[in-house]
Amino acid sequence: MLFFGSINGGTSNNEGDKENQGQDMVKEMDFLSGSTRSSSNNHHASVDENNDLDDDEHLQLQVGTGLNLQMGRDLGGADKSMVDDEALSRKSYNNLTIEDKLFNNKEAIEEAGKSHRMRQFLGLGDAAHQVSSIDEGDGDGEEESMPNSCDNYSNSNEEHSNKSDERGDHSAKMARKEALLERSWGSKNTTSTSSNMQMPRVGVQAPTGEAVEQSHEATMRRARVSVRARSEASMISDGCQWRKYGQKMAKGNPCPRAYYRCTMGTACPVRKQVQRCAEDRSILITTYEGQHNHPLPNAAVTMATTTSAAASMLVSGSMSSPMGGLINPPIFSQPTTLPGLPSLATISASAPFPTITLDLTRPHQHPQGNTNMPVGNLDGPGLVGPMQQALWQALCGVDSAQVGPNKDAISMIKAALTEPSIATALAAAISSIMKGNVDGSENANDKNLGLSNFVGN
DNA sequence: CGTATTTGACCTGCGC
DNA sequence: GCGCAGGTCAAATACG
Numbered sequence: 001m002l003f004f005g006s007i008n009g010g011t012s013n014n015e016g017d018k019e020n021q022g023q024d025m026v027k028e029m030d031f032l033s034g035s036t037r038s039s040s041n042n043h044h045a046s047v048d049e050n051n052d053l054d055d056d057e058h059l060q061l062q063v064g065t066g067l068n069l070q071m072g073r074d075l076g077g078a079d080k081s082m083v084d085d086e087a088l089s090r091k092s093y094n095n096l097t098i099e100d101k102l103f104n105n106k107e108a109i110e111e112a113g114k115s116h117r118m119r120q121f122l123g124l125g126d127a128a129h130q131v132s133s134i135d136e137g138d139g140d141g142e143e144e145s146m147p148n149s150c151d152n153y154s155n156s157n158e159e160h161s162n163k164s165d166e167r168g169d170h171s172a173k174m175a176r177k178e179a180l181l182e183r184s185w186g187s188k189n190t191t192s193t194s195s196n197m198q199m200p201r202v203g204v205q206a207p208t209g210e211a212v213e214q215s216h217e218a219t220m221r222r223a224r225v226s227v228r229a230r231s232e233a234s235m236i237s238d239g240c241q242w243r244k245y246g247q248k249m250a251k252g253n254p255c256p257r258a259y260y261r262c263t264m265g266t267a268c269p270v271r272k273q274v275q276r277c278a279e280d281r282s283i284l285i286t287t288y289e290g291q292h293n294h295p296l297p298n299a300a301v302t303m304a305t306t307t308s309a310a311a312s313m314l315v316s317g318s319m320s321s322p323m324g325g326l327i328n329p330p331i332f333s334q335p336t337t338l339p340g341l342p343s344l345a346t347i348s349a350s351a352p353f354p355t356i357t358l359d360l361t362r363p364h365q366h367p368q369g370n371t372n373m374p375v376g377n378l379d380g381p382g383l384v385g386p387m388q389q390a391l392w393q394a395l396c397g398v399d400s401a402q403v404g405p406n407k408d409a410i411s412m413i414k415a416a417l418t419e420p421s422i423a424t425a426l427a428a429a430i431s432s433i434m435k436g437n438v439d440g441s442e443n444a445n446d447k448n449l450g451l452s453n454f455v456g457n
Numbered sequence: 458c459g460t461a462t463t464t465g466a467c468c469t470g471c472g473c
Numbered sequence: 474g475c476g477c478a479g480g481t482c483a484a485a486t487a488c489g
Contacts, residue, residue: 244462246481259480273480 226287228277229360235274236286239300240264242272253278265294283361 227236235242235258242260250257255276262268270290277283346357 243460245483247463248479248481251478257479261481271480 224287224289224355226285226355226357227360228283228285228357230282231284232282233284235260236284239297240270240292250275255281262290262292264296265292268293280361287355 229236241263243263244258244260246259247256248259253275255278257273257275260272260274262270262272268290270288270292272289273285273287275285275287277285346359
């Protein structure tokens with residue numbers, strides 16, 4: 001499962017921090033309370049030791065608030081800080097039941113709608129299914145590894161490592177070489193799926209059984225979700241633990257690219273890359289890849305669902321769609337905006353990997369003629385502007401450029417929402433927005449209901 | 458002293 | 474085959 005989330009000081013001491021040398025504290029923004037707090041820009045493990053926010057209310061509040069992003073320069077977040085929801089999530093996670101650990105948008109939407117359509121909406125999407133599987137596995141004390149090609153890699157790689165320790169230096173080198181060869185994700189011995197990383201194609205004779213599964217797994221492994229957001233911090237804090245394993249200078253960008261891998265699971269294959277935008281260094285680009293093979297804390301689940309669904313959307317994009325070819329390879333062959341959400345997501349299957357980019361850097365705009373946007377405070381720290389606006393416009397048919405419903409957008413979004421993977425992605429995104437901004441207000445359920453009704457139309 | 462980060466080396470894939 | 478770029482490993486180093 002992929003995931004993304006909030007930005008804070010993060011765990012690293014990479015280039016981003018170096019740029020801010022002299023700052024002992026990382027300025028962070030708290031979407032929830034608006035209160036200010038500075039967290040030491042040290043290892044996350046030490047942060048939650050001093051955190052006492054473990055009562056139910058705070059647990060509720062932290063859920064789904066992963067995206068503590070600076071949505072624009074106008075937020076004035078420099079003096080804001082945010083509660084370390086990553087730390088909170090880890091602290092609280094062990095106390096939660098299995099049901100608690102089910103991802104939040106599913107709960108919210110099911111409570112609100114309870115329609116069969118919405119169950120399909122949640123249950124048929126790849127991401128939703130995966131999340132459920134993981135969580136159930138956790139509940140049984142049996143961590144169900146995702147049927148993921150990279151899991152195979154990771155496990156086999158670990159095996160190689162263990163063996164190499166026993167065999168001495170020469171054998172260790174050989175083992176490492178074997179592991180490296182195997183690491184190329186199917187390039188040599190395994191199926192050819194992962195190395196190619198081409199989108200499945202409509203019209204091509206469909207492979208069957210294991211081949212299909214392997215292809216899907218490999219593609220999911222390589223499908224990427226990129227999140228662009230403004231942040232002073234060095235990396236985004238998304239509820240998971242990350243360990244930096246490398247840093248490289250990328251061509252065409254003076255800022256180094258940092259590589260992280262998830263350390264919440266023993267052999268979790270999820271990795272992410274963090275890099276500042278060359279054109280605008282206030283923009284942090286985080287790219288997620290892979291699926292978690294372990295349960296996630298609440299703070300990470302919703303965002304994980306979003307990115308997982310986004311990746312799933314990429315993978316399933318070639319499948320037959322009721323949208324009349326809205327999502328298909330010809331479109332994926334070049335960057336494509338999500339219909340009705342041009343400011344939100346760009347989909348690209350161009351080399352090297354299919355990638356969906358969520359751009360959260362667009363300046364916020366108030367949609368005209370709409371006073372019911374589901375935000376607690378449009379101008380306050382709870383703002384999640386562009387993403388929220390786009391979704392809200394899509395759902396309500398209100399176009400910021402015109403008063404009244406945008407019927408074309410409505411029809412397009414309606415069509416899009418009949419695609420389970422897209423619907424799942426949007427549901428997760430919407431849920432995260434609701435949780436992050438209007439939790440505590442009765443609007444949240446209303447909006448979920450609205451989505452349910454919308455899908456049902 | 459244990460853990461996380463840094464960084465140079467090494468690998469693969471790709472284009473020429 | 475060679476060079477380049479992206480990605481990863483692991484020893485060295487830093488840090489708490």
